Amino acid sequence: MEKPLFTDPAAARRMTDFTNAHNGIIPFYNCLFGITLVFLLRICHTLRMDIFEKLSILGAAAKYDVACTSSGTEQNSCETGGMGSKVPCGICHTFAADGRCVSLLKVLLTNVCVYDCKYCFNRKSNDIKRTMFLPEELADLTIQFYKRNYIEGLFLSSGVIKNPDYTCELMIKTLSILRHTHRFNGYIHAKAIPGADGKLLRQLGLLADRMSVNIEMPSQNSLQLLAPDKSKNSIFAPMNFIKENISENTKELTVYKKVQKFVPAGQSTQMIIGATPETDNHILKLTENLYKKYKLKRVFFSAYTPVLSDKLLPSVDFKPPLLREHRLYQADWLMRYYNFSADEILDEKTPNFNPFIDPKCNWAVNHPEFFPVEVNKASKDELLRVPGIGVRSALKIIAARRYSALDFDALKKLGVVLKRAKYFIVCRGKQFDGLIILKDQILQALMSKQELTMYKDSFSPSQLELFRENLQTAGLPLPGLPLRT
């Protein structure tokens, strides 16, 4: 269904002004400039560009941004009026065919971009259809989707149109229409545009719940190589700016009640994995630093998906390193919820993840001196180190053991994954009945079905050797447990 976006002449004039201003960026219009009649006809065409087409183009352009969380802050509209609420745990509204959660309407404001980052689909030199949402149009779409419970809010990113400041202003305009005209209190994630003025970033931050600056590449060299227009400073400066503003805002909020909140859900970032040669250890150390230094809420990893061919990039048939991405997220979780440090997970000697076994199990088999753990006495931190015991089951164990000593049967009811945990725990000094500890068996038992298939399929000589090596470094048998070979 085609729907003209503008019916009133004033709006059409605004759009004309707008396109005039961007004449240098949209080469297509460049040659037409001056021939007013043809030009106006063209403008009419742009205005009538189907909203379906816009949404497909600008949605597809934004899909490589990983963050789609709506968590970390709380609000409802009962007192303030208007529309929208925020739930601390976030809400997934649907799942895409790739299994990723869809929580926010994730779009670019425009895919016009003055930069030429090699890995990016929207780079200047790529010959693709360019378009742009008008602020009113996008705000209206968000509200309509929100009312039907399709989304939890808006994720707004953008290509750099004209210059960073101008782009930022357009984003601010969109968000302020949402917040003020529509009185929208739902979740908004806004991408900080590197290079934009501090005042504008602050305005954006007062309208958004979360902000993010993508560090894109895990090292400065890679960044220089693949994103020649961005510098390390242009990324870390806004990140630092946001951090400073958040901590200042937190202080203010403790003194005055009515201070406007600045980025209440904190900031996040993401980097592309697999396009450049950094090791997992390097990435993990960087992640840890980002959490410490910039107080980030989340660091996202995005397995590189080839969208373009370039001599500096992996070939187009390159498969996204999904397993590596998964391992990084597992390690990220260990650092955020299990009190692991990056050094414990990987080091110089083993700079990359074991593909067959997750980082927590890997740590466990490499630290036999730590086990077995007595479930009825161990502290929370100790329990969290056991494969098969998560945060929730650790807390349940601590609550339940206050009243009666726990055995393996009880642990199972509490949600402990005995398949993995049984090798590392004792209950009242007793180990799991009929437990046979063979070198190979433990490792196989720790693997998921998928990992096991992968392991069995991998019996090419070189990989087998790698695995044997891992078995040796695993330092089995576990102390205090009988070993049968």
Add this chain to the structure above:
Amino acid sequence: MKNFTKQNIIYGYDGTFDGFLCCAFESFSRREIPSAIISEKDSQPGLFGQFNIETDFGKSERVKRSVNEKINPDALIFLRDSLCTNLPDKELVMLEFMRLGYKTGSKIMTMLSDNIVNALNKAVRFLYNESHHYKGFIRFSEVDGLFVSSIKPKNFVLPYTAPHFAQRMPEEKFIIIDETNKAACVYEKWKLSLFDAKDITMPKTDEKETFYRNLWKTFHETIAIKERFNPKCQNTHLPKRYRDRMTEFL
């Protein structure tokens, strides 16, 4: 203390929490364990040996107070939630939980390794999870300024899901129809009310509604990265039973 004896008797009640507490009152005062407790909704009239228990708020208040004092206030909430689950014979399990609770006192809430507590706890978790899922998976359609939605949950999720929407759009009017439990939740002007509802036909979608549904469908298809196609993961997070009412899958 005189022991409870199993009796070949069926309690009938109105399906409300207060009604259940009155059943508990009867069971405790008569020191008997009924063979079944059936709510009005499922019962067949004139069933042999059925003992219908009238809901008496005086009695239910007494039970509430005693649970609060002798077991623990959380236990009362836990019982209330248990009644909304789809656990088979949940009323009997709940009675057993109460008998155990009066014996052990407040620590019952952490006795997660006990079979009864564990069974109820699992059921309640399922209820919470499903309620949370529906907060995201419900789809509203706009019909003349009213937002309409229908769901087919396994548990009775309306009391846990609907308040979320009242906070989410307090200035709108909406109705959520629960086909499983034949109930409907109506919200208008800061007031949320629950009704019995049978045989409600969903209104037809107009042009504007179809327009936004199609837009949403377009977005949903666009956002997937085809190199990462993973329907198994999608199925784990979004079980197929939800999809027949989600506009992007229609």
